[in-house]
Amino acid sequence: MSYRVLVAALAAALLATGCSGTSTGGGGGEVKGKVFRSAFVTEQGKPRALVEGTNIELRFTDDGRLLASAGCNQMQGPVSLDGGKIAVPDLGMTAMGCPSPELHTQDEWLSKLLRASPSWRMDGTNLVVTGSNAEIVLGPEAPATLEGGTWKLASLIQADSVSSTPAGVEATIKFENGKLDAKTGCNDAFGTYKVDGSTITFELGHTEKSCEPDKMAVEKVVLETLKGQVTYKIDRNNLTLTTTKGDGIGLSK
Incomplete structure (x- = not known):
């Protein structure tokens, strides 16, 4: 391959990467202070249906904590977002009785995923959390506005x-x-x-x-x-x- 062809190929690769809108998770500045709600969940490459009326919610506080919910109990703990990983070694969860076994199972599923330090990245404004056999695509929650609605x-x-x-x-x-x-x-x-x-x-x-x-x-x-x-x-x-x-x-x- 000639020098000119090699340079052109590298430039095209860099341009494609820059235009993809996807960024690998770094120190977490992109998500701190924000709330994300699940838009799509897959497990072992196939869609995973959530319990009707529920979603997965991840809230990253400005003071370095993660608050998570899958529809019943609340989970929280200090979080590190360095190196593109969500690390919550001391993730705690409330022990509220869920209305159905399916909700309890869903809580445990999310807790297990978060405890395994899944990777994270931004795809445009969406947060993508990827574990060993599951992936959650979450969209940003828009805060309420003073006007509009009651x-x-x-x-x-x-x-x-x-x-x-x-x-x-x-x-x-x-x-x-x-x-x-x-x-x-x-x-x-x-x-x-x-x-x-x-x-x-x-x-x-x-x-x-x-x-x-x-x-x-x-x-x-x-x-x-x-x-x-x-x-x-x-x-x-x-x-x-x-x-x-x-x-x-x-x-x-």
Whole structure:
């Protein structure tokens, strides 16, 4: 082979590699702080069906931990992503009773795969995890946005304590193009909001009917939160609104 032909062949190979969109896992910067959910699973070269209504979820935290789920129990532990390997030597798992044997089997399958230090790589925006006889292709989870859809009240935050909403009490908030529509647990609230960085400023009005004590108690916290300026934070499908006093509410989609 002539020198020119050899150089041309090497250039073509390098160009093909650069355009493939696939990168071998390195130190993990590509996945830290992100959540991935399974799109396709194979075992021994054939599709592996997951239990209906479940998926495999891998969350790589900014502080170096892996949180994993296959539909029932939660797994977690410190993770190393060096050398294109997912190493979780101290992977722990909750011992919650699963509704079906199939869910338990699926948990054990994922736990065994992760404990065996599978390899990982990025294929575009997808994460590909490959074990000795199985491969999982996972897509990135898009975090919820403030606008679009309805947020449902999940918790009440008062000082340094968090409590769930009383049974039978429901409250929702919908943000849309600067206008807010809310069910506060008893009454309806409506008005405007303005987002500036990580803060939201509200101007609201609301109806004033009386309800049961539990509903009125929830409404008081909600209305106090939706007054003036608050700090907001979105973590995956969870929204936290916090007042300058440290009180607030937690919502989810």
